[in-house]
Amino acid sequence: xxxxxxxxxxxxxxxxxxxxxxxxxxxxxxxxxxxxxxxxxxxxxxxxxxxxxxxxxxxxxxxxxxxxxxxxxxxxxxxxxxxxxxxxxxxxxxxxxxxxxxxxxxxxxxxxxxxxxxxxxxxxxxxxxxxxxxxxxxxxxxxxxxxxxxxxxxxxxxxxxxxxxxxxxxxxxxxxxxxxxxxxxxxxxxxxxxxxxxxxxxxxxxxxxxxxxxxxxxxx
Amino acid sequence: xxxxxxxxxxxxxxxxxxxxxxxxxxxxxxxxxxxxxxxxxxxxxxxxxxxxxxxxxxxxxxxxxxxxxxxxxxxxxxxxxxxxxxxxxxxxxxxxxxxxxxxxxxxxxxxxxxxxxxxxxxxxxxxxxxxxxxxxxxxxxxxxxxxxxxxxxxxxxxxxxxxxxxxxxxxxxxxxxxxxxxxxxxxxxxxxxxxxxxxxxxxxxxxxxxxxxxxxxxxxxxxxxxxxxxxxxxxxxxxxxxxxxxxxxxxxxxxxxxxxxxxxxxxxxxxxxxxxxxxxxxxxxxxxxxxxxxxxxxxxxxxxxxxxxxxxxxxxxxxxxxxxxxxxxxxxxxxxxxxxxxxxxxxxxxxxxxxxxxxxxxxxxxxxxxxxxxxxxxxxxxxxxxxxxxxxxxxxxxxxxxxxxxxxxxxxxx
Numbered sequence: 001x002x003x004x005x006x007x008x009x010x011x012x013x014x015x016x017x018x019x020x021x022x023x024x025x026x027x028x029x030x031x032x033x034x035x036x037x038x039x040x041x042x043x044x045x046x047x048x049x050x051x052x053x054x055x056x057x058x059x060x061x062x063x064x065x066x067x068x069x070x071x072x073x074x075x076x077x078x079x080x081x082x083x084x085x086x087x088x089x090x091x092x093x094x095x096x097x098x099x100x101x102x103x104x105x106x107x108x109x110x111x112x113x114x115x116x117x118x119x120x121x122x123x124x125x126x127x128x129x130x131x132x133x134x135x136x137x138x139x140x141x142x143x144x145x146x147x148x149x150x151x152x153x154x155x156x157x158x159x160x161x162x163x164x165x166x167x168x169x170x171x172x173x174x175x176x177x178x179x180x181x182x183x184x185x186x187x188x189x190x191x192x193x194x195x196x197x198x199x200x201x202x203x204x205x206x207x208x209x210x211x212x213x214x215x216x217x218x219x220x
Numbered sequence: 221x222x223x224x225x226x227x228x229x230x231x232x233x234x235x236x237x238x239x240x241x242x243x244x245x246x247x248x249x250x251x252x253x254x255x256x257x258x259x260x261x262x263x264x265x266x267x268x269x270x271x272x273x274x275x276x277x278x279x280x281x282x283x284x285x286x287x288x289x290x291x292x293x294x295x296x297x298x299x300x301x302x303x304x305x306x307x308x309x310x311x312x313x314x315x316x317x318x319x320x321x322x323x324x325x326x327x328x329x330x331x332x333x334x335x336x337x338x339x340x341x342x343x344x345x346x347x348x349x350x351x352x353x354x355x356x357x358x359x360x361x362x363x364x365x366x367x368x369x370x371x372x373x374x375x376x377x378x379x380x381x382x383x384x385x386x387x388x389x390x391x392x393x394x395x396x397x398x399x400x401x402x403x404x405x406x407x408x409x410x411x412x413x414x415x416x417x418x419x420x421x422x423x424x425x426x427x428x429x430x431x432x433x434x435x436x437x438x439x440x441x442x443x444x445x446x447x448x449x450x451x452x453x454x455x456x457x458x459x460x461x462x463x464x465x466x467x468x469x470x471x472x473x474x475x476x477x478x479x480x481x482x483x484x485x486x487x488x489x490x491x492x493x494x495x496x497x498x499x500x501x502x503x504x505x506x507x508x509x510x511x512x513x514x515x516x517x518x519x520x521x522x523x524x525x526x527x528x529x530x531x532x533x534x535x536x537x538x539x540x541x542x543x544x545x546x547x548x549x550x551x552x553x554x555x556x557x558x559x560x561x562x563x564x565x566x567x568x569x570x571x572x573x574x575x576x577x578x579x580x581x582x583x584x585x586x587x588x589x590x591x592x593x594x595x596x597x598x599x600x601x602x603x604x605x606x607x608x609x610x611x612x613x614x615x616x617x618x619x620x621x622x623x624x625x626x627x628x629x630x631x632x633x634x
Binding site: 009015016018060085086087113114115118119120121 | 447450451456459461490
C-alpha cells in the first residue's frame, strides 16, 4: 500500500514511517505541517492511505482532519487514518460524517490515539483495515463516545451481546477476531451481525453495511 | 484601580500662592459669572429654564476640572438628553430638578463673585495705586486722612497687598465651595455607582479570563510537550518489543514483561494526562456552551445527576468556564463528602440574573471551613461578582445557589 504520513513531531513521523516500511508498505511521502500536506495532496494523487495528525502547524488546531475532509471530497477512494492525542469526539465525528456509504467508494476511515502506534500489531492491523475500506476506531475513543451519549435512536433496540459485537466491529475487528474475543462460534457472531443489520434497517442498503452499522453506532 | 474621585486640596496656606490654584480659582469664578448671563434671560422665560439648566449642568460637570477636580458624574443612560425622548424622564427625575436648583444657586454664586470682583478689585487697585497719585499732583483722600506723602502712601500699598491676599483666599474659597455644592447637587450617585460596578465587573471578568488563558496555555503546553514525547516513547517501546520478539535469541520473557510494564505505564501516563487536560477545559463547553457541558458533567458523574436547563444565549467564555468549574467542584465535593444518591442541577436565567442551583440528598454539614472545595467555589463566585447561598444542615440535604447578576454576564461585552 502507498501511504502518505503527515505528523509534525519528527520522532513520531520517522517512527511511523519505519514501522510501515518494516511491514511491507511504501511510505510515498512524509510532511510536517498542514500547508505541505495540502500541497502534497494537491499535486500528487498517488496514495492509497493518508495517515494524519490532528493538530499540526500552522494553526495547531484541527488542520489534519480539515485537509483529510478535503481529500475525501476530491478522492473518496483514499483511506484516511487520523492520529490524535484527544479522545475528543468532534474530530472523529466530522471525519466519520465523510465516511463513504456507497459501494463504489471504498475509502476507509480510522481514528486512533497516537500511542496506539506503539502497539505495532494493532496499528498495522488498523492501517490495513482502513486501507481496505473499513473503519477502525480506537477502543478508548469508542468508550469515551459511548459514555457521553444519551441513549436514543435505533441503537436502543440492540441487545447487550449485539452491542458488544458492534463495538468490536467499530474497532475494526473481523468476524473471526470477534468470535475469538467473545468466545462465540463464528456462526453466532454472524447471527448477531445479521440481527444488528436488521435492527438498524440496513439489510436493503446498497452500501457497506458493516461501515454503516459502525457509523450508526458512533453517530451522535 | 483608578476611581475618578475628587483629589483633596490639602495645600499650604502660603505655598498655595506658588501654585496655579489662585489663577484657576479666578478663572473658575469669572467664567461662572459669564455663564450666569443666560440664566437671567431664562429666568424671564422660565418654562425653558430646565432645558438651560441641563445645558449649564453639562458645562458645570466639566468646569470643575479648572480646579483640578474630577469630572462630576453625569446622568445615567436613561436620563441623558439628547436623545430628546429622554426629556420627559429627566423632567420627572429628581436629578433634573436638582439641576434647576443648581442653576439658581449658580446665579447666587455668580452674584457673590461679581460683588467680590467689583468691590474687592476696586479697593485693591486703588490702595496699591495710592503712591502713584501724589506723583500726578492729586491728593488722595480717605475719610479724614489726606495722603500727600509717598511714605504714607506706601502704607496704603501694603494694605492693598494684604487685601489682595484676603481677596485671593476669598476667591479660592468661593470657587471650591461652589464646586463642592455643585457636585452634591448635580452629581448622579447612581451613575457613579454604575460606573464602579461596570469597572469592577470588567476587572473580575478580566481576572477570570486570565485564569482561562492560563488553562489554555497549560493545555497547549501539555499537548505540544509531554504528550508528544510520551507518544514517541510508547512508539519506541513498541518497536523495541517487536524487535525483541522477532529476534532469533529466545526466550526474553523476563525482559519482555518488564518492557510490557513500561509500555503500559507510558500509556497510563498518557491517559492520566488526557483526563487532566479535559478537566482543564472541556471541549463541549467551548463548543456547545454551559448547559451542554453541565449535561455531560452529569452524565459522567458516578452519582446519578439530573440537569434542568432552559435554552439561553451563550455567555462570555470566562463566565461559562468559571460556572463550569464551580459545578465540577460541587460534583467532586458531593462525591467525596456527601454520600448523596442523587444530584440535581438547575440552571435558570432571566433578564436580571443567572441562577445556578445544585442540590444533593447527602448528609449535609458542608461549610467553607471543613473542605477546600467550598473555599474554591466561594473564591470563584467572588471573582465572578456573583452571590452564593449555601444551605447544608447536618443530615442534609445540601443546596447551593449561585447568582450572577446581568451586569457581570454582559459586563465586558457592553
